[in-house]
Amino acid sequence: MLWTIIGWIVFGLIAGFIARAVVPGKDDIGLLMTIALGVGGSIVGGFLFGLFTGGFGGFQPSGWVGSVIGAIALLVIYNKVTGRKQVHD
Template identity: 65%
Template sequence: MILTILGWIVFGLIVGFIARALVPGKDNIGILRTILLGILGSVVGGLIVALFTGGLRSGAAFSPVSWIGSIVVAIILLVIYNKVTGRKGVRR
């Protein structure tokens, strides 16, 4: 159970950092929000991928399609978050 939680945190951190790197400008969201962004992007992205591929399969979380889906959804969530909160700064 602890390893599963740590796995989600690490995966969320990786996906969140990739999303932040791909969205132009400075994101003032911190490490905790980056992790939450990545986890939420992974969950929603995984559900969307499962809809198009016929369901959840063992090992599907490590497929390239799942990673891309997670990152794309995390980018969309980050853009929405920045628009709603107005927290987007200028990168210096």
């Protein structure tokens, strides 16, 4: 059980960092939010993958690609909702 939690944290951290690197601009969301972003991205990626492939069986984690895509989507939504990274004239 402990190794599963540690694995999710490491997996979420890596996926979150990749998403932060891909989305342009500076992110000052911190380490815990980066982990949450990656873990949430994995769940969102698994949900979307299941919808598009017809193999949907509820919320499930996805692989690396789906996790990063889900984390990017969550980061873009987060930036829109909080008003971060908007260009001010």
